[in-house]
Amino acid sequence: MAHVSTVVRKYVCTNCQVAHAGERVQVSPAKFGAPESCGACGETEFIWIKNWLNNHE
Numbered sequence: 805m806a807h808v809s810t811v812v813r814k815y816v817c818t819n820c821q822v823a824h825a826g827e828r829v830q831v832s833p834a835k836f837g838a839p840e841s842c843g844a845c846g847e848t849e850f851i852w853i854k855n856w857l858n859n860h861e
């Protein structure tokens with residue numbers, strides 16, 4: 805299998821700040837979206853990690 809360098813977007817739960825890898829919503833071209841809900845607390849609101857980092861500097 806050829807190695808494909810796909811950037812996986814990460815999202816941060818707005819409630820508990822746990823980072824989640826984006827879920828693949830489209831195979832080709834690869835697209836990622838925020839998870840449906842947080843695995844740790846069940847929150848459904850996520851912020852893209854890049855925006856989250858910008859807001860926490």
Ligand SMILES: [Zn+2]
Nearest residue numbers: 817820842845
């Ligand atoms: Zn959470």
